Amino acid sequence: xxxxxxxxxxxxxxxxxxxxxxxxxxxxxxxxxxxxxxxxxxxxxxxxxxxxxxxxxxxxxxxxxxxxxxxxxxxxxxxxxxxxxxxxxxxxxxxxxxxxxxxxxxxxxxxxxxxxxxxxxxxxxxxxxxxxxxxxxxxxxxxxxxxxxxxxx
Numbered sequence: 001x002x003x004x005x006x007x008x009x010x011x012x013x014x015x016x017x018x019x020x021x022x023x024x025x026x027x028x029x030x031x032x033x034x035x036x037x038x039x040x041x042x043x044x045x046x047x048x049x050x051x052x053x054x055x056x057x058x059x060x061x062x063x064x065x066x067x068x069x070x071x072x073x074x075x076x077x078x079x080x081x082x083x084x085x086x087x088x089x090x091x092x093x094x095x096x097x098x099x100x101x102x103x104x105x106x107x108x109x110x111x112x113x114x115x116x117x118x119x120x121x122x123x124x125x126x127x128x129x130x131x132x133x134x135x136x137x138x139x140x141x142x143x144x145x146x147x148x149x150x151x152x153x
Contacts, residue, residue, distance in 0.1 A: 046130045048123070049078075053115040060117070067130055070138040072107070087114065090138035095131040097124075107131060 047066040052074060054061065063074040063084065070090040073083040087107060098104040098115065103124040107114040118124035135142065 044130060044133060046127065050127065051117040055112060067134065070134055072131070089131065089134040092135055092139065093142055095128055095135060097128065
């Protein structure tokens with residue numbers, strides 16, 4: 001498959017922006033034909049509602065989570081346009097199960113631990129697999145970190 005900015009009338013900047021937002025396969029904008037350079041590469045995406053514990057006020061709130069490239073953003077709702085928070089998974093340290101609460105898992109960064117809860121065990125596993133894949137892909141040399149303490153301790 002060949003993707004061309006010439007046929008769409010987009011500038012290279014718009015093509016890159018479109019690529020980032022839609023998760024399209026990478027395009028070499030410097031190639032005369034703008035051919036896909038790495039056909040095995042695929043940008044994996046995921047979105048859905050999860051429950052997240054607040055950082056300062058330790059209550060739990062439903063949030064719409066979106067993972068695109070190495071960014072994990074969360075919003076008040078699916079319809080929201082401004083994220084309430086952003087986690088750069090290329091700088092995150094770990095993602096682990098947390099059985100101290102139902103269907104729980106954590107995402108650890110240098111600054112904080114995000115406590116997150118899925119609605120089902122299957123959903124939890126799918127999110128952990130996606131986040132772990134992103135961590136391995138974007139930050140394969142991250143340091144080993146201690147496992148987060150359970151919420152109950």
